[in-house]
Amino acid sequence: MHMRHLNEQLVRVLKTIGYDVGFQKGQGQYLYDRQGARYLDLLSGFGVFAIGRNHPALREALKSVLDADLPNLVQLDVSTLAGVLAERLLEHVPYLDKVFFANSGAETVEAAIKFARAATGRPGIVYCTHSFHGLSYGALSLTDDTNFRSGFEPLLPGCTPVPFNDLEALEKALSSRQVGAFIVEPIQGKGVNLPTDEFLPGALALCRKYGTLFIADEIQTGIGRTGKFLAVEHWGIEPDMVLLAKALSGGHVPIGALLTRKHIFDKIFNQMDRAVVHGSTFGKNDLAMAAGIATLDVIKHEKLVEQAAKRGAELRLALTRMVPGYELMKEVRGKGLMIGVEFGPPKSLRLKASWNLLETANKGLFCQLITVPLFKDHKILTQVAGHGLHTIKLLPPLTITEDDCAWIEKAFDEVIAGSHKVPGAIWSLGKTLVDNAVRKSA
Template sequence: MSLDIPALFHAHGEDRYDLHIRYLNEQMVRVLKVLGYDVSFHRAQGAHLWDRDDRRYLDLLSGWGVFALGRNHKGVREALVSTIDGELPNLVQMDVSPLAGLLAERLLSHTPYLDKVFFANSGAEAVEAALKFARGATGRPGILFASHAFHGLTYGSLSVTGDEMFRRGFGPLLPDCAEIPFDDLAVLERALASKTIAAFIVEPIQGKGVNMPSEGYLKGAAELCRLHGALFVVDEIQTGLGRTGKFLAIEHWGVEPDMVLLAKALSGGYVPVGAVLTRRWIFDKIFDRLDRAVVHGSTFSKNDLAMAAGLATLHALKEERLIENAAEKGTRLMTAFGRMAERYEFVKKVRGKGLMIGLEFGPPRSLKLKAAWSALEAMNQGLFCQLITVPLFKEHGVLCQVAAHASHVVKLLPPLVIDEGDCAWIEHAFDTVIADSHRVPGAAWSLGKTLASHAMKAKAGAA
């Protein structure tokens, strides 16, 4: 008798928090309860989630970008079922799968300047491979990365992540990895002039903050890397596969990098997969002899389910015109948020491309609001954004979060399948909540005091 997993899930739905407290990450459960996110989701479809009371929510997190096709996409599910039912000779290891070759071919059709693909199991693994490939191909030790960058949490990827909150307590990290300011070509050029740099790795739009490059930055960075013999590596793990209204975000600036890193959305929301797209000469420097055919790899990379998920994802993006939809819906939402920035003092900037959008909040002009802002910030930096995200969730069923630790940016990363009704839902919810935040005293600021109290208790406990 086979195991009924959905039945097991629903039978233990009420136990989920106790199980995690006992066996997994207790602090994550505490966060959910403090913020009021402990609603126990029990089903999902497309851009929507339903909780234990069958209330519907609009998901603007997309599992940090994994669910670009929405949850439980029918086409990807059917492709995976057919792969399992096909009884294919998966992971023979002393053989190669045609599915991996086909997925590589279809990915490279979007980047005609690149020639080879290395498959991994995640975005972090793709970053790890890129770091090894860069050092192995150039014979140089140095890696440059940008401040505020996020490339993953394994040791190599953490070594090129520019956020001290993630790095603290885990050193020493990889040597010869140097942080430079994002969007600063002069500093990049000085660092490259040492001729010891193997690669500069950068997100075209930084996920932690939705930080945008100036118009000539990425093109200039690529040119400087080539001038000084370093590789230009673009991390498209969150921005790629249509998120910004182009297949790759780098296309907005007409730049051809030496490596492109993909993951998240390539999974179709089902099977983890990562990919490094690279130039032939780099690949051939790594896998240069028969006895080095397996010099880098991973047991489960190129597994048939992951390759099937990737193939089905690319098919859905094209057939359902989801990249075009991301561009269209992103334009609508950016326009609506731009109008809110004109009306509301707390909204300082709206930035992004396609369906990767950041709303930056900041100190208001009027004295009464400024005093309230300053008091809250003094208790815990970045707490104001929870006055936006928590009411969005509790009162409007909109799931989103801040773009980074202690950030003043609320980030939207919705599935690319959202429709006009979802856009109207987003616009109404944000407009209402932001308007409420301008009423002092009011419900939003009462929430702020409660959250500040929790934050101060947490700091005291840590001390």
């Protein structure tokens, strides 16, 4: 049915790399295929399943909403559940005052663009190189990836990139005083790139200097992912807008939330005839609101923010200890349970020839020599951190255990060791991937 009616190319990709195992069940941090084999999920739906799959508290919350016969989406009314969720979110971000609910991360970014332009009267939006903010037109205009942008240009005018971690370039862009907002991921999802300790505080100071709004895109980093409720807390800054989505859904009902200051919100909804000047039909639906409330409750009661900090530190340390022993390993970085394992060109002639063959066929192909055996031989699902990159991203549910971390460590050690054996099984896989890449380009 997918081949006939949906994305045929995705099906081909899954078959090519051996991921067509037919997952039948998800429970916590584990997936089960059609044969009943258990997998450890380090992808978590691109960060959606922070509390794990099918959490019983979330399921009960959603059932209770369905059983209550609530007057959902009346539109000419206000939602109690939306009010409760907004209040709960703002308790975590007390310097902000107002919440706008949408249906996804990308839709939340679109709202932020509109709010910034309306509140400041300025058309410009500045974003960072290597950023990812979504794939709808406005969000794509702030996403620095030619693979995603190609074929869809021209995009939204007035959007300007500056290098990540470059305060001088940012000041040059803001000094025109035509920039309504600077939007940034506190830790970039594409590559798991961390800011310097000076960058985010310095960027906020520049935004204040030039009257530009500071937007923190916490769609992937927020809700405890990095060992703090928000990633910006690591650098002690208070943005003008915070964007949330992904994990807030609990994995069942899509939701996005834009948190902002009252004076910004009041510039958009400034009089009664503009009460609905921006909105989203399903944005405050009862199931999404209940999912958000239940997710925050689970994170609090199970101390998952603290768990992310503890398990993340242990896992980064274990993986970092491998770096000196493997010339293909370059660096392990991240915060909490958002971790990047970066590989790089080897020095030995024996490995260099094989590495160059892969890179010539398709930049970044080496990481598939790690992710595919992790999946097939060790039942670990993970991903490359972006198109053409040499970094594997670990984004597990925040519920992973000490035993899960040992599973990860052992699997990575064995697979990376195998990647240093030429010839060997992993490089035979590499030849297959190169042949596929060559056929694709022919």
